[in-house]
Amino acid sequence: MGIIIDGKKLAQKIRTNLKIECEELKKKGINPKLAVILVGNDGASKVYVKNKSIACQEIGIEYEEYLLNEDINQEELINLIEKLNKQKDIHGILLQSPIPTHLDINQAFEAISPKKDVDGFNPINVGKLSLNQDTFVSCTPYGIMKMFEEYNIKLEGKNVTIIGRSNIVGKPLLQCCINKNATVTMCHSKTNNLEQYTKNADILIAAMGKAKFIKENMVKDGVVVIDVGINRGQDGKLTGDVDFENVEKKASYITPVPGGVGPMTIAILMNNVIKAAKQFNI
Ligand code: NDP
Numbered sequence: 001m002g003i004i005i006d007g008k009k010l011a012q013k014i015r016t017n018l019k020i021e022c023e024e025l026k027k028k029g030i031n032p033k034l035a036v037i038l039v040g041n042d043g044a045s046k047v048y049v050k051n052k053s054i055a056c057q058e059i060g061i062e063y064e065e066y067l068l069n070e071d072i073n074q075e076e077l078i079n080l081i082e083k084l085n086k087q088k089d090i091h092g093i094l095l096q097s098p099i100p101t102h103l104d105i106n107q108a109f110e111a112i113s114p115k116k117d118v119d120g121f122n123p124i125n126v127g128k129l130s131l132n133q134d135t136f137v138s139c140t141p142y143g144i145m146k147m148f149e150e151y152n153i154k155l156e157g158k159n160v161t162i163i164g165r166s167n168i169v170g171k172p173l174l175q176c177c178i179n180k181n182a183t184v185t186m187c188h189s190k191t192n193n194l195e196q197y198t199k200n201a202d203i204l205i206a207a208m209g210k211a212k213f214i215k216e217n218m219v220k221d222g223v224v225v226i227d228v229g230i231n232r233g234q235d236g237k238l239t240g241d242v243d244f245e246n247v248e249k250k251a252s253y254i255t256p257v258p259g260g261v262g263p264m265t266i267a268i269l270m271n272n273v274i275k276a277a278k279q280f281n282i
Contacts (some may be wrong), residue, residue, distance in 0.1 A: 001227070002251030004149070008142075010150050011263035016058060018270050022060040025277055034063035034092040034118065035084050038213045039077065039099040040070040049096055055266050060212040061273055064090070074103055078111050083115040089275040092118035094269070097168075117281065118272035120172065131237060132179045136272050141173040143264030144226055145180070151253060152222055153203070155180035156158065163187045163214075163241070169228055173205060194218075198242035206241035225254040228261050234235035 022032055034056055035136050037234075038049050050064065056063040066080060077099075093116045099105050109121040117125050120138040128135035137145075148155060160182040164170040170186060177184045185197050198204055198218040206214050207228035219225065229241030240257030246255050255261055 002254040003032040004248075005147050005151055005226075005253055005255045005260060006186075007147065007255060008263045010147060011143075011267035014146070014267040014271060015055065015263075018267075018274050019059045020199035021274050023186040025274070026060065028278075030061055030277055031089070032060075032092075032273055033090050034062065034273045035064045035066065035087075035090045035095060036094045036096060037066045037077075037080065037084075038096045039068045039072065039103065045096045045098070046191060046201045046230050051266055052094070054070055055270050056273075059270050059274075061270065070100055074107065077103060077108055081108060081111040085111075085116060090116065091280050092116055092273040094119055095121075111220065118269060120272070121167070121170075126167075126172070129175045129179075132175075132178075136275070137176065138168055138172040139265045139268040139272065140169050140207075140228060140261060141176050142162065142271075143268040144173060144228070144261060145176050146268065147255070147261075148180075148228070148266060152204055153253060155182040155203070158182050159185070159200055160203045160205065161187060162205045162207065163191075163194070163198070164209075164228070166207065169207040173207070177203075208241050210241055211239045212241070212243040214242040214247060216250055219247055219250055221250050222252045223250065225251045226261065227255050227257050230257065233258060268270060 024117040027034055036049055053063045064158055084090050087170055087230040093112050095108055098259045110123055112120045112122055112126040117136050120136040125135045129137055155177055160177045162170050162173055165186055174184050174186050187197050197216050200221055201223055209229050211231035225243040225247055227240035236257050267268050
């Protein structure tokens, strides 16, 4: 039976510490503030944005939301980002994805000032991560690194297999693990014989968005399993990419869904806003 990595508890610990840091910044006259841009009416995005606003409120971070119509054009979006870049009272800018397909999200991420890029999606910050320099690291991968730290799970010399190569999870995670001296294998939908790589993993990270895809016969005894996937079943219940009940028996550590990686993502976003506020005023 594996040890369950309690992301909810760790996220709460981080949020409590951030609240104290935020109060200290306010005493110095610095009011950390996050601006969130939401384009269109995506239901899931609205829920994510709501959760971020609640976390800001709890910590004491000021929160400002910009709701843009589905049919805005690229220029209007970039103009808003540039306006927020110039505003001295705003420390972090977040563009909630997805955005409508007629808009160029990469250009929008690039427009966000690297100093306010709390999601770590600006190419300058992505480049700094690959150079192992201090930067804003994308929230989900950084949250996973914090879990390893909290549970004293060392990466050096370990075989890490990541399934999923997205820009927001898989790729930055690959960099984070390499920076910690792991040997990393990156798998995706075109990988042949996936099991060969999952069975070889000391640490397996599933970020593919396929419910219960990872079965017990795909992992070795003692594996550390990080389940990033969030899949909503027809009954409304959330499941991860890992068949938790069965894989847990073989794992040394495992994250649950919900209550694992998910809560960490928002806690790290808050961490990045406080970091931005501190750096902005140096
Ligand atoms: P994407 O859809 O952008 O990427 C999925 C990746 O998984 C792709 O690289 C894809 O390969 C790969 N993949 C899909 N099917 C297979 C397969 N059968 N075998 C091997 N690889 C496969 O997803 P995201 O990275 O945005 O998210 C992944 C999951 O994590 C989702 O469930 C999402 O909801 C969740 N998530 C959770 C977060 C959290 O806070 N817990 C935060 C962000 C995401 P290819 O590149 O070849 O298409």
